[in-house]
Amino acid sequence: MAKKVILLVDDDLDDQELFGEAMSIVDSEATCYFASDGEEGLRMLEKESLECDLIFLDLNMPKMNGKQFLAEIKKNNAYRNIPVVIFSTSLREKDGIETAEMGAAHFLTKPSSFGELCKQLESVLSKALAQ
Numbered sequence: 351m352a353k354k355v356i357l358l359v360d361d362d363l364d365d366q367e368l369f370g371e372a373m374s375i376v377d378s379e380a381t382c383y384f385a386s387d388g389e390e391g392l393r394m395l396e397k398e399s400l401e402c403d404l405i406f407l408d409l410n411m412p413k414m415n416g417k418q419f420l421a422e423i424k425k426n427n428a429y430r431n432i433p434v435v436i437f438s439t440s441l442r443e444k445d446g447i448e449t450a451e452m453g454a455a456h457f458l459t460k461p462s463s464f465g466e467l468c469k470q471l472e473s474v475l476s477k478a479l480a481q
Contacts, residue, residue, distance in 0.1 A: 354380045354475075355401060359391035359419060360408035360437065365460065369406070369437075372467045377475065388414025392422055395429055404475070406437040407454075409445060417449065424453040435474055 385391035409416035423429040433455040
């Protein structure tokens with residue numbers, strides 16, 4: 351796989367750590383950055399000029415939630431084409447439909463096992479980056 355830059359926007363530090371570990375197994379060449387809420391994610395994209403190949407986005411976060419963050423980047427020409435994968439504990443079909451309508455590339459429910467996380471990341475990476 352080609353070297354990728356991935357941003358995970360998620361307020362759960364344990365989820366950030368597991369995601370980073372899983373990514374190191376799925377694609378050891380990928381570089382992962384982490385933001386704890388949508389405001390921090392936007393700041394990393396805008397002020398730190400982070401150039402992402404893919405964004406994984408939790409929905410339920412303080413300050414700026416995932417839907418607000420998604421809306422902000424999709425109206426910005428510089429970021430609108432970055433594939434966004436919703437990465438949430440939500441099982442609500444409505445969330446999947448709404449975020450797809452807002453421009454999310456995929457909806458991934460956070461799995462309960464590390465092995466399943468690795469499988470899901472591998473699958474989503476091949477799909478999201480092939481678009």
